[in-house]
Amino acid sequence: MPRLSARDLMTTEVVTVPPATPVLSIARLLADRGISAVPVLDGSGKLLGIVTEADLIRRLAGEADHPTSWLGSLFASAERDAARYARTHGATAADVMSTDIASVEPTTPAAEVAHMMEDRNIRRVLVVQDGRLLGLVSRADLLRALVAPTQQPMDLSDDRIRTAVIAAIRKQPWADTFYTLVDVKDGVVEINGFSRSTEVQRALRVLAENVPGVKSVEDRTTPMPAYLYAAG
Known part of the structure; x- marks a missing residue:
C-alpha cells in the first residue's frame, strides 16, 4: 500500500451542523445528501460530536422503550439511564450526538486509519487537529490508498x-x-x-x-x- 496519510485521503468538504440543529432536519439532511453522518461544530468551529444514522435510529427505537422492570431496576444506573433517555428523546444534535468520536491526526498513516475502522467496525473517521475538524476519511476514501500510483521500484541487485x-x-x-x-x-x-x-x-x-x-x-x-x- 502506498505510504499515504489521512491528509492525503480525507474529504475536506464535510457537511456539518451546529448543536441546536433539530433532529428532524438532520434526518432530512442525511437523506437529501446521501450521507450517513454529520459532525457537530460550535460557533467557533470546535468539534463537539457526530450524529450518525445509528444515533437517529437509536432515537426512533427509544420511542418504543418500555418501563424498566422491578428486577431490572436493581441493576440500573441512574447516570447511564439518564444519558440514554436524553439521547433517545432529545430534539437537537447536541442531545443525540455521539461524543466518543473516532478521530485521527492528519499525519496518521492510511494503514492505521484502516485498522481503526476495522477494529471499531465504523464507516468513517474524522481528521482533527487542535480540536478543529479538517476533513473526513470514509471507507471509499481508503480504497484510493489501494489504487494510488506507487513509486517505481529501485533497480536493486x-x-x-x-x-x-x-x-x-x-x-x-x-x-x-x-x-x-x-x-x-x-x-x-x-x-x-x-x-x-x-x-x-x-x-x-x-x-x-x-x-x-x-x-x-x-x-x-x-x-x-x-x-x-x-x-x-
Missing part, C-alpha cells in the same frame, strides 16, 4: 533483494525459515524447499511480492514429508 526477502520472512512467526530456501534471478524470487501448508505458501508469496525490486514470485516448494513433520 538480486543479492540485495534476496537479503530483503529473507529478512522479511524472519520477522514472521508463521514462516518456516529452516525449510524455506530463497533464490533470486533477474528480480524473480524463487521459493524452494518444503511446504507445511498452502496458507503459509500463499502468505510467503504475498510477502515476497511486497519487497521492493521483486518482479514476480515462483513457488517451487513441495509438500513436507511425514517424517519431517514427526521430527518437528
Whole structure:
C-alpha cells in the first residue's frame, strides 16, 4: 500500500451542523445528501460530536422503550439511564450526538486509519487537529490508498533483494525459515524447499511480492514429508 496519510485521503468538504440543529432536519439532511453522518461544530468551529444514522435510529427505537422492570431496576444506573433517555428523546444534535468520536491526526498513516475502522467496525473517521475538524476519511476514501500510483521500484541487485526477502520472512512467526530456501534471478524470487501448508505458501508469496525490486514470485516448494513433520 502506498505510504499515504489521512491528509492525503480525507474529504475536506464535510457537511456539518451546529448543536441546536433539530433532529428532524438532520434526518432530512442525511437523506437529501446521501450521507450517513454529520459532525457537530460550535460557533467557533470546535468539534463537539457526530450524529450518525445509528444515533437517529437509536432515537426512533427509544420511542418504543418500555418501563424498566422491578428486577431490572436493581441493576440500573441512574447516570447511564439518564444519558440514554436524553439521547433517545432529545430534539437537537447536541442531545443525540455521539461524543466518543473516532478521530485521527492528519499525519496518521492510511494503514492505521484502516485498522481503526476495522477494529471499531465504523464507516468513517474524522481528521482533527487542535480540536478543529479538517476533513473526513470514509471507507471509499481508503480504497484510493489501494489504487494510488506507487513509486517505481529501485533497480536493486538480486543479492540485495534476496537479503530483503529473507529478512522479511524472519520477522514472521508463521514462516518456516529452516525449510524455506530463497533464490533470486533477474528480480524473480524463487521459493524452494518444503511446504507445511498452502496458507503459509500463499502468505510467503504475498510477502515476497511486497519487497521492493521483486518482479514476480515462483513457488517451487513441495509438500513436507511425514517424517519431517514427526521430527518437528
